Each structure stands twice: as structure tokens, then as C-alpha cells.
Amino acid sequence: MAVNRVLPPLDQLSPLCQYYYNNCSNETVLNVRNPSQCWRDWFSMCAVQAPKTPPNTAILVGIIIVIAFFSLIGNSIVCIVFCLYDQLRLVKHFFVVNLAVVDNILVTVSIPLFVAFLLGGGQNSSLCRAQIVIDILCGTASIMTLAAIALERFVAVEEPLLYTTKVTAQRATVVLAFTWIYSIIVSFVPFFSLLSNPRMQCLFFGGEFVIFITVTSFVAPVGVMIFAYWRIFKIAHRHATRIMAMIPRSQNNNTSEENESRHRHVKMSRELRGAKTLTIIMCTHIICWSPLFLFYLVDAYYPGRNRKVSLVANYIILVLRYCNTLANPIIYSGINRQFRAAILKFVLRKESREGLGVTIFTNS
Numbered sequence: 226m227a228v229n230r231v232l233p234p235l236d237q238l239s240p241l242c243q244y245y246y247n248n249c250s251n252e253t254v255l256n257v258r259n260p261s262q263c264w265r266d267w268f269s270m271c272a273v274q275a276p277k278t279p280p281n282t283a284i285l286v287g288i289i290i291v292i293a294f295f296s297l298i299g300n301s302i303v304c305i306v307f308c309l310y311d312q313l314r315l316v317k318h319f320f321v322v323n324l325a326v327v328d329n330i331l332v333t334v335s336i337p338l339f340v341a342f343l344l345g346g347g348q349n350s351s352l353c354r355a356q357i358v359i360d361i362l363c364g365t366a367s368i369m370t371l372a373a374i375a376l377e378r379f380v381a382v383e384e385p386l387l388y389t390t391k392v393t394a395q396r397a398t399v400v401l402a403f404t405w406i407y408s409i410i411v412s413f414v415p416f417f418s419l420l421s422n423p424r425m426q427c428l429f430f431g432g433e434f435v436i437f438i439t440v441t442s443f444v445a446p447v448g449v450m451i452f453a454y455w456r457i458f459k460i461a462h463r464h465a466t467r468i469m470a471m472i473p474r475s476q477n478n479n480t481s482e483e484n485e486s487r488h489r490h491v492k493m494s495r496e497l498r499g500a501k502t503l504t505i506i507m508c509t510h511i512i513c514w515s516p517l518f519l520f521y522l523v524d525a526y527y528p529g530r531n532r533k534v535s536l537v538a539n540y541i542i543l544v545l546r547y548c549n550t551l552a553n554p555i556i557y558s559g560i561n562r563q564f565r566a567a568i569l570k571f572v573l574r575k576e577s578r579e580g581l582g583v584t585i586f587t588n589s
Contacts, residue, residue, distance in 0.1 A: 293332040299554035300325035306567040328550035331363040362412035365442040369404040372446040375453035513549035
């Protein structure tokens, strides 16, 4: 049975193979008799056996395709119901739809690139690099969108009376545009490392660029989210304490003050539930994406680690971050009553018992 053989990159050839390569090149240029024989001898001596596709690659590809299929359906439905139902066209939902769009880009671009890289025996560094750039782009856009959502929820809780004037569709569009521009810049900055140090391996950027990506794409946005949600829950706790203090007094005096306190309580409870929903999404995102940045750091500073362990870790990290694209629509539709009702209405073609309903910011 014939054995497939491939040539490694020229700069990775042994000194002897490089020597014979130069000799064969000279023979070709000088038209020496039968130079093709020289090349055949060189190829048989210096070519290496093509790496076989591991038997578990088919399983990995199958898992990734299943994740991509259901993720694409889930995130597409989120986008469709947003366009179909007026009740969902709130400013706060702009960011949720953007999150779904980012996830769809990841599963329709990054996953095919990675599958092609796997099926090609893991030898095409260009495919691998393209997949890394898309991963950084989508990962940054996703977490920046979550940071924007956290700030939007903070304004809703901190200054509810000024929400409609501060959080407008125009400002949300500007924020989303900034999110994409920022993500594109961050994802392409590592190519400066490639220009100064053209290495053949897939992870082409050095440790300083890994730190840059980790800080700009992960640490900074997560810091913004943690601060925003900490302030949200602190404000909610303060409001709850005030409302509880007013209840005994209002029991003996059924006035407009009691109605106002109830209204505040209902409004705060609704915003707090929304904050809890987004906190779950944030934690899921951190769990799914933080291993990727840790892997980049380890790969950049400790390149001599066990290759087999590295490969397994990379596959686990890959599946984790693709699972996040599936988790977002499940979490949001499962907890957000409006989206759940809209999805049920769209899929089942009948009204949900919950109804789409409206929120206090429906007209914003």
C-alpha cells in the first residue's frame, strides 16, 4: 500500500536536506542532464510520512457540527423573532441580537475553517491562523457586547427615570459599531508579530501579543461587567431595604405612598431578574472562553510542553467555546419571558400562555 508523504517547510528541513535541495536547484538552473532524478532522490530522502487523521477526529468533527447546527438554529430564531414582533424591539434587546449575530458568525465561519484544518491533517497553517483570528474577533465582540449590556442594565437600575433619554436606539447603534471596530482592531493587531517573526506554527504571535489580547479581549470587559453587576445588586439591595422599611407604615395608611412603593418594588424586581439572567450569561461566557486565553498564555510562554496533552486540551477548549454559542439562546429564551413567548409563538405558530407582554421600557 502506498504511503502518502509530504514535505515539511523548507526552514524546518535538516541541514543535509537543505544542502541537497540547493544542489538540485542548481542542477535545474544549469540544465544538468536528468535533474528530475535529483529531485526524486531528494524527495524520497527528505519527505516525511503524512500525518494520519486521528481516529477520534471524526467524533470531534461530528460533535462540532451538531453544536454548530443547533446553535445556528437557536441564534437565528432569536434574530427572527426580534424582527417579527414589535414587543421585542427594545433598545436593550439590540445587544442580545448582536450577541446572536456574533455567535452565528463564529459557527458559520470559524467552525468550517477548523473542520477543514482537521480534515486536512492539521498541516494548513493559513486555515488555522484564519480560524484563530475569527475566534479572537468573535470572542472580543461577544464579551464587549456583554459589557455593553451590563452598562445598559446599570443605567436602568441606577437612573430609571432617565433611562429613555440616556439609552436610545441611536446611542445603542453607536455602541455596537464601536464594539465591532474595537474587536476588528484587536483581532488583527497580532499580525504585526507575524511580520516581524514569520513562524510556521499556527499560533503565530508571541507572549506580548497574547497578554495584549487577554487584557483587551477578556480582562477589561469582564472587569466592566463585574463592576456593573456589583453596583446593580448593591442598588437593588438598598431599594429592597427601603421598601421593607416602608411596609409597616403603609399597612396602617393606604395612601398613594403605598402604591408608589409597590410600583418601585415591581419595577426593581423586574430589573433585578433581568440582571440575574445576564449574570448567568456572563458567567457562562467566562467559563467557556477563559480556558482559551489561558491556553494562549501557556502556549506562548511554555512551547515545549507535551504535544499530545496540548492537542487534547485544545480540542476541549474548542468544544467549550463553541458550546457557548449554543448556551446563549438557551439561557436567554429560557429565562426571559418575552423571548420565550415569542419563540414559542414562532415555532409552534400559536400564542403562548405567558404572552409577549410589555416591559416598562417597551417604547424605548
